Amino acid sequence: MEESQRFTVGYALAPKKKQSFIQPSLVNLACERGIDLVPIDTDRPLSVQGPFDCVLHKFYGEEWKAQLRDYAVKNPSLPIIDPPDAIERLHNRISMLQVVSELEIPQEKETFGIPSQIVVYDSMALSDYGAVGALRFPVIAKPLVADGSAKSHKMSLVYHRAGLLKLKPPLVLQEFVNHGGVIFKVYVVGDYVKCVKRKSLPDVSLENVDSTEGSLSFSQVSNMTTQNRNNEEYYESLHLEAEMPPLSLLTDIARGLRQAMRLHLFNFDIIRDSKAGNHYYVIDINYFPGYAKMPSYETVLTDFFCDIVNKKSAEDGADSTVEGKGNEMKLLSSTYCGGTKDVESER
Numbered sequence: 001m002e003e004s005q006r007f008t009v010g011y012a013l014a015p016k017k018k019q020s021f022i023q024p025s026l027v028n029l030a031c032e033r034g035i036d037l038v039p040i041d042t043d044r045p046l047s048v049q050g051p052f053d054c055v056l057h058k059f060y061g062e063e064w065k066a067q068l069r070d071y072a073v074k075n076p077s078l079p080i081i082d083p084p085d086a087i088e089r090l091h092n093r094i095s096m097l098q099v100v101s102e103l104e105i106p107q108e109k110e111t112f113g114i115p116s117q118i119v120v121y122d123s124m125a126l127s128d129y130g131a132v133g134a135l136r137f138p139v140i141a142k143p144l145v146a147d148g149s150a151k152s153h154k155m156s157l158v159y160h161r162a163g164l165l166k167l168k169p170p171l172v173l174q175e176f177v178n179h180g181g182v183i184f185k186v187y188v189v190g191d192y193v194k195c196v197k198r199k200s201l202p203d204v205s206l207e208n209v210d211s212t213e214g215s216l217s218f219s220q221v222s223n224m225t226t227q228n229r230n231n232e233e234y235y236e237s238l239h240l241e242a243e244m245p246p247l248s249l250l251t252d253i254a255r256g257l258r259q260a261m262r263l264h265l266f267n268f269d270i271i272r273d274s275k276a277g278n279h280y281y282v283i284d285i286n287y288f289p290g291y292a293k294m295p296s297y298e299t300v301l302t303d304f305f306c307d308i309v310n311k312k313s314a315e316d317g318a319d320s321t322v323e324g325k326g327n328e329m330k331l332l333s334s335t336y337c338g339g340t341k342d343v344e345s346e347r
């Protein structure tokens with residue numbers, strides 16, 4: 001039997017991400033399908049590691065960026081998932097959502113956008129009626145920077161202007177939208193899209209706003225999955241009957257974002273306006289999210305790796321001036337990895 005070519009996907013991930021993402025179930029499935037997942041030592045030059053058919057990373061710092069840049073110059077056909085400058089757009093909550101506002105997608109029965117928001121750089125502006133005056137309360141105060149640190153996830157639901165005064169800029173003040181306590185997380189892996197439901201903040205009634213003092217601090221309210229069945233309270237509070245947004249809308253947004261941001265791996269959070277019923281707000285986009293929480297993540301990610309390395313292999317083959325054996329080998333390896341592409345929405 002002819003031996004198939006194998007591919008090496010190098011990954012550079014922070015320890016927590018490595019622990020959650022690099023599960024034996026993923027490594028084994030990828031291995032069966034001809035993909036070796038190999039850790040990259042970010043303390044050593046990339047050029048003495050590999051060779052790689054693809055580099056996957058969620059790792060920050062100027063040194064790492066310089067390494068990647070240098071490696072990309074020496075290996076121009078190597079897919080780097082994803083370009084650091086493209087990822088950086090998601091580290092700022094203003095540039096992150098700007099891209100949603102710029103999407104040109106025909107909106108018919110269902111419409112989407114982003115909540116009204118302003119950026120505040122200094123404490124003085126928090127007491128400046130001119131700056132904050134246009135916002136409708138309650139608002140959510142979010143750290144401007146979304147760099148994965150615990151601090152960047154610390155939010156406050158602020159009911160009145162007075163509640164702003166103790167906040168520490170730089171931050172984004174975003175109007176809170178009543179959405180029935182359910183958020184939809186849409187995972188994107190290349191052209192694969194998967195929507196899951198999560199618990200969110202409960203609606204705030206206008207009467208309550210008047211009688212509620214100050215603000216409420218919270219962090220990562222929507223990160224627990226429905227697989228965590230021990231938490232009954234979670235189940236009771238999650239409106240399982242909540243209808244999913246139309247798939248066509250989600251796939252249109254996913255495709256638009258993927259192209260505009262030049263990113264393959266991200267998720268976005270979207271909520272449905274309780275009042276309008278057919279209007280949606282994208283409120284957050286995350287680079288390389290917790291894919292292990294996505295159903296069948298092993299298959300989805302392995303299919304994706306296969307797609308990437310096969311595309312590279314085919315391109316290298318087409319570019320090569322040497323005809324015959326080398327190219328045959330590459331084409332053979334392409335058929336070895338074939339996977340299914342899918343678009344799904346959890347019911």
Ligand SMILES: Nc1ncnc2c1ncn2[C@@H]1O[C@H](COP(=O)(O)OP(=O)(O)OP(=O)(O)O)[C@@H](O)[C@H]1O
Binds near residue numbers: 154175183220284
């Ligand atoms: N404009 C909004 N209106 C209503 N609820 C909101 C709004 N923005 C955020 N939320 C709630 O706050 C939660 C956290 O907000 P956001 O997703 O922006 O933070 P994050 O820390 O970046 O989240 P993640 O863990 O997904 O990265 C959301 O999951 C949702 O429950």
Ligand SMILES: O=P(O)(O)O[C@H]1[C@H](O)[C@@H](O)[C@H](OP(=O)(O)O)[C@@H](OP(=O)(O)O)[C@H]1O
Binds near residue numbers: 291
């Ligand atoms: O630590 P940072 O870089 O901020 O990234 C987080 C994302 O912001 C979250 O969206 C991820 O959780 P979800 O996959 O539930 O969205 C979350 O997944 P995790 O709970 O598996 O760590 C992280 O990927």
Ligand SMILES: [Mg+2]
Binds near residue numbers: 222269284
């Ligand atoms: Mg979020």
Ligand SMILES: [Mg+2]
Binds near residue numbers: 284285286
């Ligand atoms: Mg986020």
